[in-house]
Amino acid sequence: MMVEAFSPRKYMRDLKFPFCPGCGLFSVSDAFLRAVHELGYKDLSKFVFCSGIGCSSWVPSPYYIGDSLHTLHGRSIPVATSVKLVRPDLNVVVFGGDGDIVGIGLGHFIHAARRNADVLVIMTNNMIYGMTGGQVAPTTPLRTKTTTTPYGSFEHPIDAARLAAAAGAAYSARWTTAHPNDLRKSIKKAIQTKGFGFIEAVSQCPTAYGRRAGFKDIGEMLKWFKESAIAVEQSKKMSEKELEKRIVVGEFVQRSRPTLVETVYAMIEEAKAGAKQN
Amino acid sequence: MKSSASNTYFLQGNEACVEAAVIAGCRFFAGYPISPANEIAERMSTLLPKVDGIFMQMEDELASINAIMGASWAGKKTMTATSGPGFSLMQETIGWAFMTETPCVIVDVQRVGPGTGQATKCAQGDVMQSRWGTHGDYSAIALSPNSVQEMFELTIRAFNLAEKYRTPVILLTDETIAHLREQVTIPPLENIRIINRKKPEAEDKAFFGLEEVAPMPAIGEGFNVAVTASTHDEYGVRFTADPSVHTRIVRNINDKIRNHADDIADVESYNIDNCQVGIVSYGCTSRAVHEAVEEAERKGIETGYVRLKTVWPFPEKAVKRLAQAAKKLIVPEMNLGQIFYEVKRAACSAEVIPINKIGGGELIAPEEILAEIERGNP
Ligand SMILES: Cc1ncc(C[n+]2csc(CCOP(=O)(O)OP(=O)(O)O)c2C)c(N)n1
Ligand code: SF4
Numbered sequence: 001m002m003v004e005a006f007s008p009r010k011y012m013r014d015l016k017f018p019f020c021p022g023c024g025l026f027s028v029s030d031a032f033l034r035a036v037h038e039l040g041y042k043d044l045s046k047f048v049f050c051s052g053i054g055c056s057s058w059v060p061s062p063y064y065i066g067d068s069l070h071t072l073h074g075r076s077i078p079v080a081t082s083v084k085l086v087r088p089d090l091n092v093v094v095f096g097g098d099g100d101i102v103g104i105g106l107g108h109f110i111h112a113a114r115r116n117a118d119v120l121v122i123m124t125n126n127m128i129y130g131m132t133g134g135q136v137a138p139t140t141p142l143r144t145k146t147t148t149t150p151y152g153s154f155e156h157p158i159d160a161a162r163l164a165a166a167a168g169a170a171y172s173a174r175w176t177t178a179h180p181n182d183l184r185k186s187i188k189k190a191i192q193t194k195g196f197g198f199i200e201a202v203s204q205c206p207t208a209y210g211r212r213a214g215f216k217d218i219g220e221m222l223k224w225f226k227e228s229a230i231a232v233e234q235s236k237k238m239s240e241k242e243l244e245k246r247i248v249v250g251e252f253v254q255r256s257r258p259t260l261v262e263t264v265y266a267m268i269e270e271a272k273a274g275a276k277q278n
Numbered sequence: 279m280k281s282s283a284s285n286t287y288f289l290q291g292n293e294a295c296v297e298a299a300v301i302a303g304c305r306f307f308a309g310y311p312i313s314p315a316n317e318i319a320e321r322m323s324t325l326l327p328k329v330d331g332i333f334m335q336m337e338d339e340l341a342s343i344n345a346i347m348g349a350s351w352a353g354k355k356t357m358t359a360t361s362g363p364g365f366s367l368m369q370e371t372i373g374w375a376f377m378t379e380t381p382c383v384i385v386d387v388q389r390v391g392p393g394t395g396q397a398t399k400c401a402q403g404d405v406m407q408s409r410w411g412t413h414g415d416y417s418a419i420a421l422s423p424n425s426v427q428e429m430f431e432l433t434i435r436a437f438n439l440a441e442k443y444r445t446p447v448i449l450l451t452d453e454t455i456a457h458l459r460e461q462v463t464i465p466p467l468e469n470i471r472i473i474n475r476k477k478p479e480a481e482d483k484a485f486f487g488l489e490e491v492a493p494m495p496a497i498g499e500g501f502n503v504a505v506t507a508s509t510h511d512e513y514g515v516r517f518t519a520d521p522s523v524h525t526r527i528v529r530n531i532n533d534k535i536r537n538h539a540d541d542i543a544d545v546e547s548y549n550i551d552n553c554q555v556g557i558v559s560y561g562c563t564s565r566a567v568h569e570a571v572e573e574a575e576r577k578g579i580e581t582g583y584v585r586l587k588t589v590w591p592f593p594e595k596a597v598k599r600l601a602q603a604a605k606k607l608i609v610p611e612m613n614l615g616q617i618f619y620e621v622k623r624a625a626c627s628a629e630v631i632p633i634n635k636i637g638g639g640e641l642i643a644p645e646e647i648l649a650e651i652e653r654g655n656p
């Protein structure tokens with residue numbers, strides 16, 4: 001079988017990404033488009049993209065050649081949920097940042113996982129509010145200096161991938177931009193999984209995070225990701241204290257339970273059958 | 279409700295709204311529980327699945343209004359229903375709908391505010407919010423029914439205006455009308471005019487701002503449509519560098535409403551050219567006006583009225599005409615004065631007198647309006 005070579009341009013409008021040099025978002029987009037390519041999609045006509053506001057939300061829209069709804073900050077998930085309900089035949093993919101998905105949009109995130117809404121959420125976790133200039137985020141590690149935590153952050157960060165699994169997601173995985181192959185493979189799996197899929201891509205934001213947090217360059221940030229990464233299985237044997245400075249990577253859940261599309265359409269069939277009987 | 283003859287029912291305002299929405303073609307509803315709008319979601323949850331429609335109770339009003347945005351772009355006619363607190367939460371997304379030109383209907387069953395106020399009591403405090411609730415420059419459409427029959431008719435109209443002008447439309451009702459039970463006549467379905475959004479031709483690419491109302495593609499139809507509430511060009515691509523692009527799209531979302539104010543602004547008027555005293559009212563408050571006017575005429579005072587079936591765009595022409603005849607205009611409202619200032623602006627030299635009542639949900643009585651008509655008219 002002849003496999004066509006991968007080219008991101010095939011899926012992209014003739015526009016340049018707005019990201020800073022060295023931003024991890026280039027890698028996140030690359031992993032997604034490679035996954036799409038490897039799954040055999042020649043174009044994005046079977047996809048719909050929903051995103052919120054933030055650097056991470058600019059990955060699909062308007063850059064990908066496909067339908068895209070650029071929604072408000074934090075609101076991409078309810079938009080994606082309804083799009084999927086109306087068009088169950090399409091793959092609905094959400095791109096967003098950690099602020100967008102598990103800061104302002106956290107309620108929607110948990111409910112989408114609970115409902116097992118058939119959408120895939122790809123959250124780029126740069127551990128900061130990037131677009132607004134580097135304020136502390138709910139994902140920022142303890143004691144990190146940001147523009148609003150000049151003495152170091154004093155709140156515990158959220159564990160989004162574990163939260164998704166606990167809330168009912170069908171698939172949840174976390175990788176970093178230092179794990180491009182694992183990230184791509186997980187995205188492929190998530191696209192093929194029915195129900196709520198969640199990918200957390202820990203990613204470098206050299207501009208708003210790296211500089212202030214004391215990283216010399218991108219290489220140092222990627223080295224940090226590689227060295228602090230620890231597999232889910234291994235992490236289970238470690239204490240909270242030991243895990244404080246680690247990034248747990250791998251799959252947090254993969255399961256099959258009735259999805260929102262399935263339960264809604266089953267209910268509609270029942271209502272219609274009942275209406276005929278009456 | 280399949281019959282081809284007119285049918286008469288005894289319905290509550292909220293129920294009539296749902297019947298009309300389904301007839302108008304609404305096939306996606308998302309909402310969050312709140313008094314006094316609950317009956318809308320409850321009836322929707324029963325009716326929609328039977329017609330292959332989708333009902334979702336979401337986690338909050340933010341999710342509800344955003345869900346109807348997605349469903350509208352997926353090609354459905356959509357609606358949500360709420361009351362003041364939920365309406366406040368929805369405002370940011372209503373702005374998204376204006377900017378992206380997303381048709382949808384938002385029902386606001388007004389209750390006493392601000393804050394939690396009085397959850398089950400009638401008020402008319404959201405009039406200005408329905409015009410200016412979200413940030414930036416836009417022109418809103420808000421309709422105000424004053425009977426259960428009109429709840430039916432104006433819900434159909436709300437969908438038609440939303441589709442015709444590709445814009446969010448607010449059905450600004452109130453607790454009294456929503457919970458009122460009255461007879462409603464539903465005409466044969468073939469006699470009800472239904473408007474559907476203009477769809478693009480296969481070769482169309484510009485879906486924003488070049489025409490007054492551009493065709494609207496749906497997701498998954500192969501148009502590769504980009505939708506954003508950031509300043510965007512005609513293809514939907516964000517373009518914030520050129521102020522003229524912003525001016526064009528924002529002027530357009532305003533002009534497409536303002537230039538058609540005569541088509542949209544609808545009133546019921548009575549004796550407006552020959553009256554000494556004129557009354558401007560809307561919604562629940564207007565129900566007391568008929569009686570007050572009858573009584574005043576019996577006493578020999580020529581009285582006329584304009585009842586706003588559309589509050590936004592404000593029916594300025596009709597109010598101006600009333601103000602030309604009447605020396606005095608009376609504006610009864612269940613708030614501390616909102617439409618009052620619009621009337622004052624339109625009335626030029628006529629005297630404008632407010633009658634205001636808030637809290638407790640007690641309606642303004644015909645006698646209170648009559649007393650004001652009589653004042654200075656022996
Ligand atoms: C309601 C609202 N509040 C605040 C903002 C300002 N804002 C824009 S982007 C952003 C944060 C983005 O952070 P994140 O989602 O993590 O994305 P990143 O830029 O880091 O990729 C904020 C707070 C907004 N657009 N809307
Ligand atoms: S600010 Fe950070 S996240 Fe945003 S584009 Fe620049 S490097 Fe990337």
